[in-house]
Amino acid sequence: MNAPDFLEFKNVSRHFGSIRAVDQVSLSIRKGEFFSLLGPSGCGKTTLLRILAGFERPDTGCVILSGQDITQLPPNRRKVNTIFQSYALFPHLTVRDNIAFGLRIEKRPQREIDHEVERMLELIQMKAEAGKFPDTISGGQKQRVAIARALIKKPQVLLLDEPLAALDLKLRQRMLIELDLIHDEVGITFLYVTHDQGEAMSLSDRIAVMNSGIIEQVGTPAEIYEAPRSSFVAAFIGDTNFFEGRVAELIGNEYSRLVIDGFPDVTVFNDKQLAVNNLIYLSVRPEKFHISRERQEKSPRHNVVPGRVEEVIYQGSLTRYWVRVQEYRIAVTQQHSRFLLDEKPITWDENVWVSWHADDGFMLERYSQSDEQLVTLPE
């Protein structure tokens, strides 16, 4: 996947009054990619999308689409189309006329329009509803009409603004699969805006995690989950446990020893090459822990701490434990294939050993204000 950059944001900023909705964002998206902008509401992801669509002009910076600077172009002259969160179907037009709208504006010959509309109706499997008005069809159908209405224009980039937010869970899951299929079928670049990490993780080739106007990290879903670059990313994507500590010693080039209040020494992979005495957060995801009644051998690459089970939540395919270790309440998830057949399951008030591999923890520098608020987040 080393296609040349196709869509580029260069130092794009947009302020609303004193609020920096988008702050010096630079981003490259490849052709044909399913790219997601992921972040909490108000992080600037929708503003960035609207800048690309042409509904907002950036205060500084530019947007380049297949070699052309489109920053100053009005929305109607950009080869991008949007699927709006509210769908924004035209209520006075039928499904068929909604889909045909873009081509009618282009004044394409009627025969060609009819042909294209039929093809789209087939793609979204709504031939039978072609004559209906938007307020007489279901949410999922509206969604599909919105997709067809945008795709018929053959955009270079399809923009999707939280397209599944208004649907119920079952429908959301089905549309998720449909979107994926459509992306494979039409092969155009998708830029997907969402606050739902599940959607972003399951659909995207790459994800940009945004927070208060800046991009915290860009990477594949696995990179972002397994190697978050900031505590914000770590906490926002999936669950994690944070421990406040300090780098005490470097072990070779790759590992370092940490001091965490109340813990025995902890070893962690030092991918960021942090120097001794740096203040850090150690982040370990719940499923990376292993708990057991017997103390495991402490090897140089294994960390083991004693704790006490405070809460057990059985969830079928996995069990969540809350384990008290000193001042920390650690979230642990354990998968089990033979729950009832195995040894007697661990339960409330048992003393256990919590262990994890040094490579499964990651260090995050303590610097920004947002970090301070995050320590309490997984609770």
Added chain:
Amino acid sequence: MTPARARLNEILVTLPSAGWLAVLFVVPALIVVAISFKPTDPLGGAGAGWTLDTLKSLGNPNYPAILWRTLWLSITTTALCILLATPVGYCLARLEKKWRQMVLLLVVVPFWTSFLIRIFAWKMLLHPEGIIKQALAGLGIVSPETPLLYNQWAVLLVMVYTFLPFAILPVYAAAEKFDFRLIEAARDLGARRFQAFCRVFLPGIRRGLFTALLIVFIPALGSYVIPDIVGGPGAEMLGNKIAQRVFVDRNLPHACALSLLLILAVLLPLTAVLALQGAREKARPIIEEGA
């Protein structure tokens, strides 16, 4: 509830409005129709017996010209009002909330002054010695001999001025409910600003436009004060004739016959439009929010 009981309830609920309509509209209209068939009484009022003479007198060769002028002025007034009110409604609806109230107030403020006084004010303005005439003549836009007052154009101008707020209010009410994200969607799909306005905004506020049309057109047809004050003999409307028959000639049957003519002139096109609208809505059976 049994169907019969439901039906009874329906009748009971609609009874007050039906009664109101009957007493205040249907019966008076029928009285007007009836009096048209009465002979003229020299003392005013209607004489005894029945006659077709009054209706025959509508064949007066002056009337077609006056009827035509009445229709022409009313239609043009309505068209101009809607043409002006639509962009105003659009802008008002896009305005920030705090400014909106202010501007709406400005639209309504003229109502605080008596209608008659405002018409007289226009007479002062358009008068040969008035500010507008002096200014236009001074700038060389009109020659000093061109009269601004006492012609059809003066009537049209003042009618548009008078009825414009009545057009703005329903258009604004519809525009305020309009989802402006639809404009963005249209722009996104390649529409220029004006295309988006015509293809999405106008259909979106069609009920407001229709209301504005009725609210302006019907009173415009019946107006007689405006042509009486700023119009000359060449700018008479049907309303003037009716007023003249009642107040000057004391000829009630003739006035009623003219009213009947006006009712027919209004009712016929109007029912046609309503039927058309109804047929179109029937093709799309949904409950819409009231415009």
